[in-house]
Amino acid sequence: MAPPEELAVLFRPTLALIVGRRRRHPGESPLSSIGGYTAMNDLIGQQTLGRDGNPSRAKGYDTFAPIGPSIVPTSGVAWEELELTARVNRLDAFALRIGDLSPSIAEALDLLWPAVSLHPGDVVAVGAGYGESTECLVQAGDLIAVTAGASGQLLNSV
Numbered sequence: 001m002a003p004p005e006e007l008a009v010l011f012r013p014t015l016a017l018i019v020g021r022r023r024r025h026p027g028e029s030p031l032s033s034i035g036g037y038t039a040m041n042d043l044i045g046q047q048t049l050g051r052d053g054n055p056s057r058a059k060g061y062d063t064f065a066p067i068g069p070s071i072v073p074t075s076g077v078a079w080e081e082l083e084l085t086a087r088v089n090r091l092d093a094f095a096l097r098i099g100d101l102s103p104s105i106a107e108a109l110d111l112l113w114p115a116v117s118l119h120p121g122d123v124v125a126v127g128a129g130y131g132e133s134t135e136c137l138v139q140a141g142d143l144i145a146v147t148a149g150a151s152g153q154l155l156n157s158v
Contacts, residue, residue, distance in 0.1 A: 014127035030109035039148035
């Protein structure tokens with residue numbers, strides 16, 4: 001649900017990676033530390049972002065980062081084939097094969113790990129970069145459905 005001061009809300013469907021264990025050494029595959037994945041709806045308040053330019057505040061409203069509905073274990077996941085999709089009011093709005101991400105999930109995790117300590121249970125959000133083809137404007141009353149692979153459908157209304 002969007003706060004009343006936000007008249008324009010963007011969303012980006014996102015893959016939420018759930019850290020399963022700490023990475024032991026830099027040469028180890030970053031994906032070996034990921035224990036599961038699920039869908040995430042990355043919402044962005046345009047008024048807040050435009051007013052103060054702070055993405056943390058624009059994405060930080062209480063209802064702005066739902067994840068779920070279930071966590072899929074990563075054992076045997078073919079990351080390159082995993083699909084991330086979204087529908088708004090039952091109309092297709094977004095589709096992406098995770099294998100098409102640039103940087104790849106492994107590359108993104110390699111960039112993140114030296115700067116951030118990740119612990120079991122932490123969530124790392126990865127998805128397409130910003131841009132017209134990856135964002136969708138939604139308004140109060142819209143129903144958003146995000147699906148990541150076999151995690152089920154994450155439903156939330158604006």
